[in-house]
Amino acid sequence: MNRDMLLWDETLFREPVILELDHMPEQFLHRDTQLQSLVYSLKPAIRGMRPVNCLLSGPPGTGKTTAVMKVFEMMKDHSDKVIFVKINCQMDSTRFAVISRIYRKLFNIDPPSSGVAFRKLFEKITTRLIDQEKVLVVCLDDINYLFHEGHADEVMYSMRRAHEQYPGARIGVIAIVSDTGKLYRFDPKVGSVFLPEEIDFPRYNNGELQDIISTRVRLAFYPDVVPDEVRDLIVEHVDLNGDLRLGIDLLKRSGLNAERRASRSISKEDVEKAYESSRLLHLRHSIMSLTSDERTLLELIAKGSDPRTGELYSLFHEITGLGYTRFYDMVNKLDAAQYIDASFSGKGTRGRTRILKLRYQAEDILRCLER
Ligand SMILES: Nc1ncnc2c1ncn2[C@@H]1O[C@H](COP(=O)(O)OP(=O)(O)O)[C@@H](O)[C@H]1O
Ligand SMILES: [Mg+2]
Structure with missing residues (x-):
């Protein structure tokens, strides 16, 4: 590694903390x-x-x-x-x-x-x-x-x-x-x-998102780092998704992408590249809070194992050694946390059973599970 890489002190970020998700914004608009x-x-x-x-x-x-x-x-x-x-x-x-x-x-x-x-x-x-x-x-x-x-x-x-x-x-x-x-x-x-x-708390509309994101841009970056069309593209992404966190994360990641190619401003391509990671931000964050047994169960479901609780339990038990009550609690927790929909029922080998349906794309879940 070239030692100079770490010494290079030119940055696009004037105030990087502004783009941390736990940063308390000074200006809290439209609320x-x-x-x-x-x-x-x-x-x-x-x-x-x-x-x-x-x-x-x-x-x-x-x-x-x-x-x-x-x-x-x-x-x-x-x-x-x-x-x-x-x-x-x-x-x-x-x-x-x-x-x-x-x-x-x-x-x-x-x-x-x-x-x-x-x-x-x-x-x-x-x-x-x-x-x-x-x-x-x-x-x-x-x-x-x-x-x-x-x-x-x-x-x-x-x-x-x-x-x-x-x-x-x-x-x-x-x-x-x-x-x-x-x-x-x-x-x-x-x-x-x-x-x-x-x-x-309704979703912010497009105009409100413009205001909020422009304010962040002004505080976080040096002037002219974020061209209007780039800001508009980010607003568009948030408008579709509804979660302002996505916008803040996109700003940060696309800024880093631009820095990596030693550019003085962010391009639309920097944003699109960042979006691939940013769109899973929420999911990755919430999966991190699961216990390892809960993750195992989620992984089994995402890998497309038998969606019936009876058969799923056998697999789960084989891996974790845990009993049915714990398994059942975890199914309910994953349901409550919106990873799966457990409200369907069907016929299993031993009478009625619940059918578990993933609420996300399986590959997205698996990607976040491996981080
Ligand atoms: N009106 C706003 N102005 C500036 N920043 C905001 C505004 N609303 C939300 N944010 C920022 O968006 C992120 C998500 O807000 P948060 O309050 O955690 O949302 P929620 O609790 O509804 O999921 C935080 O980083 C917060 O600072
Ligand atoms: Mg919250």
Whole structure:
């Protein structure tokens, strides 16, 4: 390798962090209505009152998480009475993981890892809140990942019970649902008490995408690096896909492609080349959060093994040694996380069986599995 390659310090990026997906944008455009509803619902917490619960929904990459973080940041400056916890349900996908996350935030230590019931931890949390006269606001981000085995219902139900069993406990919930097609309903006993303020995050339209992406371009790159036609091409891709993350990732990757060929500006070809990787961004990211057994199951399905649960289980068991209950839980989780559709049934060797259908192109799944 030529040593000079690493020393070459000419770059197209003026401020590279602007194109990281976890970067909190200074300018958050075209979401004023949603921000206002959120502020309005959470404001009571600043005065020590229970906030109004919220349900945010919309396709991926429409600013739901960012909106909540913005409001949390804003409110932190106004009150030390409110404790905010944001939980990424894709990472913490069981009721125990969720409650542990809250516990950690309140007590600054891990909860005992075994032998403690969910309810016990919950009781400690509420007692703490009452003692310290704090209001807790929990954001369950991408709660659709909890929609299996009744985890979401259980968590929501406990929050409700908190107010009945521990008068004085004040907890508000912001649930974020990334609706990728399937509508989920909470259990009626949850639904009747959750009664959230519903805040809709529609896809950005073409003009809005122009604004948002132009702003990023201006902040992230040196002048003239991104010609108008290149920006328009990126906007077009995002417009078709709906996920703003795709646009940000495309900017970054096509910038790198241009640098690689030592060009001072990005070409349309740089974008098209970047698109091959960027379009799988979402999928790759979510597959990374699966356990290795879940990945094994997904791989079996993607490789076109028998789609019937009965026969699939035999294969899965052979590889992992895991039993049917675990297998069945994983099928439900992959279903809840939208990788597969498990709602079909058919005839198997031992009576009725479920038929698993992949929601993605098999080769895309396999590509992301190998990273
Ligand atoms: N209105 C906006 N202005 C600027 N950046 C935005 C806007 N909406 C979303 N983004 C950016 O797009 C990416 C995805 O947003 P995010 O809030 O994570 O979407 P969601 O939670 O709906 O999937 C983030 O990097 C975020 O900074
Ligand atoms: Mg999000």
